[in-house]
Amino acid sequence: MxxxxxxxxxxxxxxxxxxxxxxxxxxxxxWITSGPRVAELEEAFRGLTGAPHAVAxxxxxxxxxxxxxxxxxxxxxxxxxxxxxxxxxxxxxALRGATPVFADCDYGTLQVLPSDLASRIxxxxxxxxxxxxxxxxxxxxxxxxxxDRSGIPVIEDAAHAVGxxxxxxxxxxxxxxxxxxxxxxxxxxxxxxxxxxGGMVTCHDDALAARLRLLRFHGIERDAWKRYGxxxxxxxDIREPGYxxxxxxxxxxxxxxxxxxxxxxxxRRAELAGRYLGCLHGVQGIDLPQEVPYPHAHSWHLxxxxxxxxxRDLFIGELAARNVGVGLHFPPCHLLSYVMGRYGTGYGxxxxxxxxxxxxxxxxxFPGMAxxxxxxxxxxxxxxxxxxx
Ligand SMILES: Cc1ncc(COP(=O)(O)O)c(C=O)c1O
Numbered sequence: 209m210x211x212x213x214x215x216x217x218x219x220x221x222x223x224x225x226x227x228x229x230x231x232x233x234x235x236x237x238x239w240i241t242s243g244p245r246v247a248e249l250e251e252a253f254r255g256l257t258g259a260p261h262a263v264a265x266x267x268x269x270x271x272x273x274x275x276x277x278x279x280x281x282x283x284x285x286x287x288x289x290x291x292x293x294x295x296x297x298x299x300x301x302a303l304r305g306a307t308p309v310f311a312d313c314d315y316g317t318l319q320v321l322p323s324d325l326a327s328r329i330x331x332x333x334x335x336x337x338x339x340x341x342x343x344x345x346x347x348x349x350x351x352x353x354x355x356d357r358s359g360i361p362v363i364e365d366a367a368h369a370v371g372x373x374x375x376x377x378x379x380x381x382x383x384x385x386x387x388x389x390x391x392x393x394x395x396x397x398x399x400x401x402x403x404x405x406g407g408m409v410t411c412h413d414d415a416l417a418a419r420l421r422l423l424r425f426h427g428i429e430r431d432a433w434k435r436y437g438x439x440x441x442x443x444x445d446i447r448e449p450g451y452x453x454x455x456x457x458x459x460x461x462x463x464x465x466x467x468x469x470x471x472x473x474x475x476r477r478a479e480l481a482g483r484y485l486g487c488l489h490g491v492q493g494i495d496l497p498q499e500v501p502y503p504h505a506h507s508w509h510l511x512x513x514x515x516x517x518x519x520r521d522l523f524i525g526e527l528a529a530r531n532v533g534v535g536l537h538f539p540p541c542h543l544l545s546y547v548m549g550r551y552g553t554g555y556g557x558x559x560x561x562x563x564x565x566x567x568x569x570x571x572x573x574f575p576g577m578a579x580x581x582x583x584x585x586x587x588x589x590x591x592x593x594x595x596x597x
Contacts, residue, residue: 209530209587216585217533219398222473222575223462230461237457242425245460250408252467256370257380259388259410261417264460265424268367268394268407270453272300272337274423275363275390275409278416281306281334288328289337289365290320291542291553291561297337297365298541307551309333310542312558313341316498318512318568321560322347326354333358339365342537343400343477343509344500345374348383367394368509370401371474375503380410388412395459398535400474400507401466403459423450476575477508480582484511484571487586493517493593495567510537513589514567518596524569526592532585535570 234245246264253262265271281287283305289297291310301308311325318341325336336355338346348362355362366372369379370393377383380391388411395406411417422429427450455463466473488496495514499506515523524534540561542553555562571585 209591211529212531212584215531215533216572216577216581217574218535218570218572219574220576221397221402222466222469223402226465226469227462230465231458234458234461240458241456242454242460243457245457245464246455249403249455249460249463249467252464253380253393253408253410256467257378257391257410258382259380259391259412261411261414261420263409263411263417263420263424264455265407265409266453266455267396267405268365268392269296269300270424270451271392271407271409272297272363272365273303274420274451274453275392276300276304276306276335277423278419279335279361284332285334286330286332287335287337288325288333289541290325290339290341291540291558292318292320292341292538292564293339293365293541294367294538295541295544296367297339298544298547302546302550306334307332308541308547310553310558310561312560313564314498315514315560315564316495317344317500318342318497318564319344319346319500320351322350322354325351329354329358329360333360335361335363337363337365339367340369340372340379342497342512343368343372343507345369345372345379345504347500347502348374348389352383352389362389364389364391366391367396367399367407369393369507370399371470371505371507373505382412390416395463395466400477400509401463401470403455403463403466406455406459406463422448424453426450426452473575474507477573478506480573480575480577480579481506481508481511483579483582484573484586487583488513488589491590491593494589508573510535510570511573512537512568512570514564515569516567517593520567520569522596523592526596527569527585527588530588530592532588533572536568537570540565
């Protein structure tokens with residue numbers, strides 16, 4: 209094949225003139241940190257998810273941190289989460305002094321296995337954190353049922369899931385009269401919508417939302433833009449120390465525009481994923497992502513194949529030689545050095561996760577890609593596997 213001149217990255221944010229104009233307007237407004245644009249972005253998330261509360265934060269990681277803090281999770285407590293996730297989740301559990309307990313995933317879909325997750329809930333478990341992996345939803349009904357039997361909350365890691373839904377309910381939404389889950393979304397530049405860095409926590413509990421707002425900003429009860437605005441008073445009190453995890457208006461201004469575009473952006477992602485699935489159908493030496501077996505909307509955050517016909521790292525090198533960037537989502541968390549050292553995890557604990565972990569490769573997927581880019585990647589994959597596989 210003829211090697212392309214330019215590098216095709218794994219991802220590139222879909223930012224245009226509208227986002228640029230929104231940033232400039234925010235800069236010119238005289239109020240650049242958390243303010244009216246953050247309120248607008250929170251409103252957009254209440255609209256998307258149907259959750260009554262949305263709390264914008266500096267990142268999904270920050271969101272996970274204040275959620276675990278607000279739930280009082282600490283030393284002696286356990287939190288069950290898949291190992292096939294980004295380390296951010298596990299780090300936050302560890303940083304609270306709690307113990308992460310890992311559940312296995314399905315090899316085909318990479319979603320956490322509800323029965324395995326349920327079997328790892330113990331009297332010490334204080335929360336479960338399923339991940340809507342790659343933009344398809346985790347199987348929330350059995351997960352929710354298992355959590356309810358133990359009276360513990362479900363925290364949806366919805367970092368990949370702006371626009372994802374499960375059985376007609378958006379990530380973060382309430383399921384058929386059940387108490388709604390807490391959900392944490394990410395706006396990192398690789399994600400389906402971005403604010404450069406940023407995140408959103410949605411929840412259905414008034415007291416929890418109030419606590420999250422305090423923990424997000426020093427423990428101060430009223431937002432600065434209300435204290436310093438016309439008619440505001442500069443006095444404040446702090447009853448509990450908080451963090452500095454607020455999102456700025458400059459960032460939120462980008463997010464508000466991205467939220468208006470998200471349905472179109474996700475549609476384009478789905479088209480590209482469909483093209484990959486068609487082009488790579490029947491190719492020997494890779495396993496394609498399998499569809500989850502329940503009604504859903506997939507936001508196609510990532511397109512992950514598993515390399516079975518040759519060494520995965522050689523495959524990555526061959527793609528790089530053809531000017532194609534890739535990602536690894538994710539090295540299994542139970543095999544990270546500090547996790548093995550601190551919690552005694554290791555090989556043999558989670559067979560499906562380990563089988564997938566050594567084979568996964570994320571191929572380029574972002575709305576600005578052309579159909580020909582997908583065809584180029586597929587041709588490269590076929591050639592590499594034919595030559596080296
Ligand atoms: C599954 C998952 N959870 C959490 C995060 C953390 O998101 P952020 O970068 O916004 O802190 C990520 C980011 O990649 C992720 O993939």
